[in-house]
Amino acid sequence: MTLLNGIGVCPGIAVGPLVRMPDPVPEPSAGPGQVTDKNAERSRISPAMEAVAAELRARAEKAKAETRAVLEATSYMAVDPGMMDLAITGVVERNLSAARAVFEAANTFRDMLAAAGGYIGARVADIEDVRDRIVAAVLGVPMPGIPDPGHPFILVARDLAPADTATVDPEKVLGFVTTEGGPTSHTAILARTLGVPAVVATEGALSLKEGTTVVLDGGAGTLNAAPTDAEVQDAEKRMAARRGAKKTWSGEGATSDGRRILLLANVGDPKSAKAGADAGAEGVGLFRTEFLFLDSAKEPTVAEQEEAYAGVFAAFPDGRKVVVRTLDAGADKPLAFLDQGEEPNPALGVRGVRVAFEDSGILDRQLQAISRAAERSSSDVWVMAPMIALASEAEWFSGKVREHGLKTPGVMVEVPAAALNAEQILGVTEFASIGTNDLAQYTLAADRMAGPLAALNDPWQPALLKLIGFTGEAGEKRGKTVGVCGEAASDPVLAVVLVGLGVTSLSMSSRALADVGELLRTVSYDDCKRLAQVALDAGEAQAAKAAVRAELPQLDELGL
Incomplete structure (x- = not known):
């Protein structure tokens, strides 16, 4: 087969010679009795x-x-x-x-x-x-790392470690393809950060001969191992178009007929918030607050939290939206200062807002810090809880938020129950934001970090899209906003489908903003709704993606 299929995790086209990741450091000898001193x-x-x-x-x-x-x-x-x-x-x-x-x-x-x-x-x-x-x-031997053959290339590997992807030079590494990993792996997340076209879970890629000229399509999730001259030329044109497209986006998210779709950034600290603002984000759709907690031996004080939050808010002044997710930890993301004991299944355990049900003090202190930081800022601060399943939980959280003087409480939709009960939940909150990473793993019963199950966690899965549609419909009925802040929002083509499902804002890595903005302005809202139905009617993820892409001829012109 000359066309290998995987999961596209960062859109774009790359054409060039294939270079393999060097073999890992050999396993040291296991024989005992080898030490004299x-x-x-x-x-x-x-x-x-x-x-x-x-x-x-x-x-x-x-x-x-x-x-x-x-x-x-x-x-x-x-x-x-x-x-x-x-x-x-x-x-x-x-x-x-x-x-x-x-x-x-x-x-x-x-x-x-x-x-x-x-x-x-x-x-x-x-x-x-x-x-x-x-x-x-x-x-005393060289450490593992990205090869440097002296010319631009497409990297193929079993998987990439964070330290490897951190040294990727986009001028040399045109794209990368791995045989393992999934849509939410470190490789995928870091690829989006770098803006390097990437396809993961690509079976057979390591069997290709090094030096072979290939065409990597991060949007379609394919690797063409034997492209014709015409296909190479077409890929080069699309690469050039992609570079040009990033220079023309206006910075405002909207469809061709003027329907506003806020394009927001996912951030984790003040530095990434500034990067999002510099990239043209209209606000923050997901401010992950865990960075203050997970590596701390004790709970950060209210004053420490306030300063950190104020730093993020400062990047988006003058009424721009900043959506803060309260602490998403516990169970599989343990806190050193919070002893919760062991759980038989952490993914289904006491995590997210469920930690606050057992000890509301942590949440109260965080909300106090957020409120104080918001008072110092001109940002429009919204607050949402992770791992909400019931309307009663959403109502409890909304009460907590308002007690601390914050006016806009919302929820993360990460479990199927929240999507199915979205109308009731939105009756007691002001907004919902869909975390497609967790919603996919719970819907398909597939650990999102399990390489062999990567295809099930593809955000194009029609079952997942149907739950997003339920939530979007509930938002329209209640007159409430529904965003997506999971990795799905970073895919420009999927973003079109999400808008058609009723999503009103998209939050993503800063690198993805221009691509999403460029494609959205070429389609009308009616186009979005029609293409959403095309995806829903497909049997599986790859079929859904292929069917929608076939309806968007402008992808070639945009290099997507």
């Missing part, structure tokens, strides 16, 4: 771990906001005291080499993370990358 061998472990952590921190300082957060979290893994102690024990008690001791210690931690599943389980690839980097540092 245990003290000298154990003394190699800590410096190697510190060196890797320092390199990751240095990369984080130069990286974009989303990438920076991932790299900073990964740097903490590199110097985890428990892993260090386990590695030293391997040298002292089992007579292992430093390299082997680190390898086994990291694998122990990896297996623990994999067993936890959910958000924690998703860090398996990160710890394997950290493991290989520390082993390389111990052995």
Whole structure:
């Protein structure tokens, strides 16, 4: 087969020679009794771990906001005291080499993370990358990284670690394709941050000969392994069109017949908020507040939270919308200062707003900080709760928000129950925002971090689109706004469908704003509704995407 199908996670066209990711650092020998000086061998472990952590921190300082957060979290893994102690024990008690001791210690931690599943389980690839980097540092060999053949290329790999994608130079790496990963993997998220065309879960890509000229279509989710001269020329034209399109978007989201669709940014801290504003975002559709909590040994004070929130609000003054999601943690995103015990299934456990049901103090203090920061700002601050399932829960949260002087409470729609009960929920709140990542995994019963199930988590799944449609219809009946802040909003073609399903705002990575804005202005609202029905009528995700793309000839001109 010359056309390989995967899941497109960042739109755009790339044409060039295929280059493989270098093989990982070889596994150190497992044989015991190889150490003659245990003290000298154990003394190699800590410096190697510190060196890797320092390199990751240095990369984080130069990286974009989303990438920076991932790299900073990964740097903490590199110097985890428990892993260090386990590695030293391997040298002292089992007579292992430093390299082997680190390898086994990291694998122990990896297996623990994999067993936890959910958000924690998703860090398996990160710890394997950290493991290989520390082993390389111990052995004094080059660390894993992006190859540099001296010319632009398309990178193919099994998967990419955050530290790898953080070093991608878009002038050299024209696009990348992986055989693993899914729509919400680190690879996918970082690809959108970089604006590099990417396709994941592409079976057979690693079997292609290095140096082969290929055409990668991040919008369609395909890799053409044997393009004709005409197909190469067409791809090059589309690449040029894409570069031009980014320079002409006006900065206002609207369809061709003037229906306003707010185009907003997903942000996680003040720096990423500024990047969103600089990219033309009309506001913030998802302000993730977890960055203050997840790496903290104790709950941030109200004053600390207030300052952080005020920094984000400052990037969007003069009445522009900033939607704050309250703490989305617990269970699979544990807090060091909150002991919740173990749960048999963290993905279905006490997370999001459910943490506040058990201890409302954390929520009250966060809402107090948000309120104080809002008073200092001219932003239009909205607040929403994650993991709402019932109208009674939404009503409880709305009451909390209003008690703290905030006027616009809303909910995340992340579980099917919230979508199916959207009309009742919107009766007691002011807005809804659909988190397509979680809504997909709960609708299709597929862990969004499980590579083999990536196709089920494709946001083009008609079952998922139907739930979005239910929510959009409920918003129209209630006269309330319905946004999408999951990764689905970053796909320009899917954005057209979402508008047709009743979505009134789209929140995405800053890099995606121009592409979405460009395509939206070429279609009318009636076009959007018609194409939404085309997608709903399709049997599966790939068929839905192909059918809608076939109805949009302007994609070639826009390079999408």
